[in-house]
Amino acid sequence: MIDQLIEKIKKTKAPIVVGLDPMLEYVPKHIKTKAYARYGKTLEGAAEGIWQYNKKIIDAIYDLIPAVKPQIAMYEQFGIWGMQAYEKTISYCQKKGLIVIGDIKRGDIGSTSQAYATAHLGNVRIEDQEFSPFHEDFATVNPYLGIDGIKPFIDVCKKENKGLFILVKTSNPSSGDFQDQMLEDHRHLYELVGEKVAAWGMELMSGNYSDVGAVVGATYPEQGQALRKIMPKSYILVPGYGAQGGRGKDLIHFFNEDGLGAIVNSSRGIIAAYLQDSYSQYGPEHFEEASRAAVLAMISDINGALEAGI
Amino acid sequence: MIDQLIEKIKKTKAPIVVGLDPMLEYVPKHIKTKAYARYGKTLEGAAEGIWQYNKKIIDAIYDLIPAVKPQIAMYEQFGIWGMQAYEKTISYCQKKGLIVIGDIKRGDIGSTSQAYATAHLGNVRIEDQEFSPFHEDFATVNPYLGIDGIKPFIDVCKKENKGLFILVKTSNPSSGDFQDQMLEDHRHLYELVGEKVAAWGMELMSGNYSDVGAVVGATYPEQGQALRKIMPKSYILVPGYGAQGGRGKDLIHFFNEDGLGAIVNSSRGIIAAYLQDSYSQYGPEHFEEASRAAVLAMISDINGALEAGI
Numbered sequence: 242m243i244d245q246l247i248e249k250i251k252k253t254k255a256p257i258v259v260g261l262d263p264m265l266e267y268v269p270k271h272i273k274t275k276a277y278a279r280y281g282k283t284l285e286g287a288a289e290g291i292w293q294y295n296k297k298i299i300d301a302i303y304d305l306i307p308a309v310k311p312q313i314a315m316y317e318q319f320g321i322w323g324m325q326a327y328e329k330t331i332s333y334c335q336k337k338g339l340i341v342i343g344d345i346k347r348g349d350i351g352s353t354s355q356a357y358a359t360a361h362l363g364n365v366r367i368e369d370q371e372f373s374p375f376h377e378d379f380a381t382v383n384p385y386l387g388i389d390g391i392k393p394f395i396d397v398c399k400k401e402n403k404g405l406f407i408l409v410k411t412s413n414p415s416s417g418d419f420q421d422q423m424l425e426d427h428r429h430l431y432e433l434v435g436e437k438v439a440a441w442g443m444e445l446m447s448g449n450y451s452d453v454g455a456v457v458g459a460t461y462p463e464q465g466q467a468l469r470k471i472m473p474k475s476y477i478l479v480p481g482y483g484a485q486g487g488r489g490k491d492l493i494h495f496f497n498e499d500g501l502g503a504i505v506n507s508s509r510g511i512i513a514a515y516l517q518d519s520y521s522q523y524g525p526e527h528f529e530e531a532s533r534a535a536v537l538a539m540i541s542d543i544n545g546a547l548e549a550g551i
Numbered sequence: 552m553i554d555q556l557i558e559k560i561k562k563t564k565a566p567i568v569v570g571l572d573p574m575l576e577y578v579p580k581h582i583k584t585k586a587y588a589r590y591g592k593t594l595e596g597a598a599e600g601i602w603q604y605n606k607k608i609i610d611a612i613y614d615l616i617p618a619v620k621p622q623i624a625m626y627e628q629f630g631i632w633g634m635q636a637y638e639k640t641i642s643y644c645q646k647k648g649l650i651v652i653g654d655i656k657r658g659d660i661g662s663t664s665q666a667y668a669t670a671h672l673g674n675v676r677i678e679d680q681e682f683s684p685f686h687e688d689f690a691t692v693n694p695y696l697g698i699d700g701i702k703p704f705i706d707v708c709k710k711e712n713k714g715l716f717i718l719v720k721t722s723n724p725s726s727g728d729f730q731d732q733m734l735e736d737h738r739h740l741y742e743l744v745g746e747k748v749a750a751w752g753m754e755l756m757s758g759n760y761s762d763v764g765a766v767v768g769a770t771y772p773e774q775g776q777a778l779r780k781i782m783p784k785s786y787i788l789v790p791g792y793g794a795q796g797g798r799g800k801d802l803i804h805f806f807n808e809d810g811l812g813a814i815v816n817s818s819r820g821i822i823a824a825y826l827q828d829s830y831s832q833y834g835p836e837h838f839e840e841a842s843r844a845a846v847l848a849m850i851s852d853i854n855g856a857l858e859a860g861i
Binding site: 262265284287323357375383384387390411412414419420423434 | 572574575587592593594596597622624625627628629630631633634635638656657658659660661662663664666667669670675677678679680682684685693694695696697698699700718721722723724725726727728729730732733734735737740743744747
């Protein structure tokens with residue numbers, strides 16, 4: 242699966258992924274009004290609103306980017322209807338040719354992890370038929386439970402040609418609470434997790450890179466540089482660009498010398514671009530055009546930094 | 552919320568929780584046949600099957616126990632319909648007077664963690680109305696992202712009188728991959744996480760215990776003993792009893808001297824008791840009676856160990 246992502250990154254010349262993390266407050270009034278008129282001011286109405294909002298954004302940007310990363314929490318908060326909007330968003334993106342990274346951060350053990358892997362990357366068997374409930378192409382996974390939690394995901398990835406991004410060093414201010422702990426052998430915990438990701442990924446190579454990637458926040462460029470070396474074959478999914486403070490020039494060390502190896506996520510900065518001063522001229526009526534402009538600016542920022550830096 | 556759980560534990564004299572983690576293979580044929588006849592051999596049919604299976608079990612055991620712990624992964628694998636069965640199970644258990652611990656192991660950062668907390672423990676506002684999508688009473692949470700990931704859950708718990716169980720030392724064989732790492736200051740990572748859980752819990756005391764509890768596996772009694780001392784005010788949710796290998800006598804050190812402080816989970820051992828040799832006389836037609844017998848045996852095993860040990 243990583244080879245398909247790389248192909249799309251090369252084709253679009255855009256090592257970026259757009260985070261589809263809709264908050265109800267981002268959805269312009271004209272979309273919400275229509276959704277509420279049809280389904281009421283209910284979970285169903287809200288879910289319809291975020292789905293229509295996503296659809297407009299996807300239509301406006303799909304030709305520029307290789308992938309999207311819907312954040313399932315933003316859908317889960319609208320219950321069953323939200324989960325339906327999540328699945329519809331995934332289907333729609335895939336129809337538009339986009340690779341979908343489900344930002345689900347699941348992680349459990351044994352048969353439970355297997356159930357998550359099945360739900361998101363695999364097929365569940367019901368008597369003589371198989372169904373793929375959420376059918377993302379990649380999923381993010383939490384490593385706290387160790388290899389027992391990861392192995393079922395790796396097995397499904399092998400079988401179904403899917404991929405993972407395992408949390409290594411997250412972008413948030415307190416990611417250091419545990420991830421930065423110095424171990425007795427003078428490695429940080431995130432370095433150990435990175436080493437494990439590199440090792441686990443060896444059995445899932447697809448071309449020069451592994452289907453087992455890692456999440457490392459843009460907000461930690463030094464750690465990114467160290468982890469890039471620890472996991473040379475792992476693609477790094479880099480959140481924290483834009484709204485969380487990361488900029489293009491902070492990102493060059495997340496990439497390998499082949500210009501590959503990282504894909505940078507922006508969520509709010511793209512999908513809610515029309516709420517920023519710099520894109521306010523579009524107004525809520527043309528929010529999707531603001532998103533397109535923000536995607537173009539992000540591609541230019543990152544490619545500019547890469548050209549200057551590598 | 553922990554005071555309500557303690558009250559129910561005292562009333563039932565049963566420091567146990569039944570894990571509602573239905574696998575399709577556990578569901579007896581007569582239930583599946585009926586579900587498929589109505590909804591087809593589909594995700595909807597499978598979800599109906601696990602819901603009817605749960606309902607029978609709950610009807611048979613609700614008067615014996617204080618709480619249930621549905622494992623959301625087992626429902627998520629049946630997509631939207633599975634999530635609906637999850638919510639129906641929660642509602643039904645709450646109507647029966649049971650406390651519901653959502654085993655969701657979510658964990659993310661900032662607004663995303665807030666969305667999860669809202670989905671599972673809180674209320675989402677849609678214009679002038681509020682909805683509580685999954686309305687569990689407690690949720691399990693993954694700490695890998697640090698306090699940023701936990702704080703939104705704590706805030707929702709404060710507001711809505713709910714509780715958490717934070718993963719500290721999980722029951723699986725490879726839980727040591729990261730959790731057992733020895734830190735530079737000669738503590739294990741799980742000890743540090745336990746200290747943080749204790750500290751985070753101080754602001755959510757409800758009686759002698761905190762609404763912020765911890766997950767520590769029955770399969771690690773020594774670590775359980777150490778963590779019991781590190782987190783004296785935190786209730787410990789103990790998975791790994793029965794099918795995973797833990798027994799009553801391994802569990803006494805998870806409890807405090809007041810006989811409280813721990814609640815032991817069994818899933819497969821209860822809900823699929825009829826598949827075990829020792830309960831095979833019930834047969835698939837009376838699976839729920841096998842579950843009741845298994846609950847009684849578990850209560851007796853644990854109370855026996857507690858009486859002998861404390």
